[in-house]
Amino acid sequence: MAEREVLLKILDLARWAPSGDNTQPWRFEIVSGDHIAIHGFDTRDWCLYDFDGHPSHMAHGALLETLRIAATGFGLDARWTIRAGCPDTAPIYDVKLQAEPGLAPDPLFPHIETRVVQRRPMRTTPLTDVQRERLTAAPGPGFQVQFFESFAERLEVAKLLWGNAHVRLTCPEAYAVHKEIIEWGARFSKDRIPEEAVGVDPLTARLMRWVMQSRGRVEFFNSYLFGTIAPRIQLDFLPAMACAAHLLLRPDSPPAKLVDHLAAGRAMQRLWLTVADLGLYLQPQMTPVIFRWYARAGQPLSGLPSLNSAVASLAHRFESIVGAGEQAQFAFFCRVGAGSAPRSRSLRLDLPDLLRT
CATH class of the missing domain: 3.40.109 (NADH Oxidase)
Structure with a gap:
């Protein structure tokens, strides 16, 4: 069982996942010390760009992966399932966390908060x-x-x-x-x-x-x-x-x-x-x-x-x-x-x- 403070730190990192136009189509629920429920939604009812809710669903996937990466920074393995009976317009993801002794932080962990969008011109230096x-x-x-x-x-x-x-x-x-x-x-x-x-x-x-x-x-x-x-x-x-x-x-x-x-x-x-x-x-x-x-x-x-x-x-x-x-x-x-x-x-x-x- 993780301390509530640890769960809050994990969620504080997970919320930096990207979403279309910064809509953040999710809300968090701490169910217990090893269980977080993520209440997803989509914006297809008002956003032309949320075709059949798929961009929001991709944002949910990015959030779940970000949460998993964040959990590794605290020695926890996070695994999720989609709660049965929920419509695609409002899916609920049940995330279970388990301590894994010796689990190393994901190498991408340091970049959760530093990842940004750059809309202005960049350099044309070729990729190596x-x-x-x-x-x-x-x-x-x-x-x-x-x-x-x-x-x-x-x-x-x-x-x-x-x-x-x-x-x-x-x-x-x-x-x-x-x-x-x-x-x-x-x-x-x-x-x-x-x-x-x-x-x-x-x-x-x-x-x-x-x-x-x-x-x-x-x-x-x-x-x-x-x-x-x-x-x-x-x-x-x-x-x-x-x-x-x-x-x-x-x-x-x-x-x-x-x-x-x-x-x-x-x-x-x-x-x-x-x-x-x-x-x-x-x-x-x-x-x-x-x-x-x-x-x-x-x-x-x-x-x-x-x-x-x-x-x-x-x-x-x-x-x-x-x-x-x-x-x-x-x-x-x-x-x-x-x-x-x-x-x-x-x-x-x-x-x-x-x-x-």
Whole structure:
């Protein structure tokens, strides 16, 4: 039986797991000295980017892996199961902890809190063979990592992101999400993305803040003043070129159940923590993956037919870049590279706010 203080320390580390737009779709319950229940949820009911809840499920997997890594720092082995009878929209994960004499801390333990998102341009210094080997092995069995490193490959990805960004910034259904997830005028944020971490210059940030106060302003600005150009250049095209490589995490088998998306989240987190261990930075680029999920599932992204046609075209372009067919599975897409540490970042809700009594 672990002391409650130890369990709180483990959860205080686990809460630093990544989640889409810092939504933190989980709450913790300490059931006993060796049992923690994690009450998960997803944001599919309001977030366009949480396709069928799968990005939230991947975040749950990242959390469970982070908790396991954190537990090793206290000589504890953490193993989880999915509680029977729970819907995928609100899964409960029962985590049992057991003392393991001689258990060494996971090598990724020191990077749980230092792992960050770097949305600004990085250096184009190529990855070394050692770095590439570490990143290839990081996700573990069941997943492959595909690299896009040359100038030509980065340019193709940049053009793909340029097209995805146009859909993202003009989609009416995305407006409410974008308005909700940014904390304007902030360097740090406990439950959103702070303005200074968005990745645009101060002038563009001020303009974005004014425009996003109403959907009418967004439509007018996009239609008559080329409103998507500056953010697409700063948030998508330039960062896509200014990095060492783009990485695509691909599962060996198509995900069929909740547990498969949890496994993808675990692989994603181990990849991300390995990036930090190598002294590099990472930025997720999930919009192409999520839009492709919509296209291949035959589900409309928007009520505007033109945007759905654009999503289908972008899905084909993504597959062409990757050299994959329509049945291939993509789990996580990101860019990595060296550079200066971000000055701004998303924090997390305080642990008491994440605890259920």
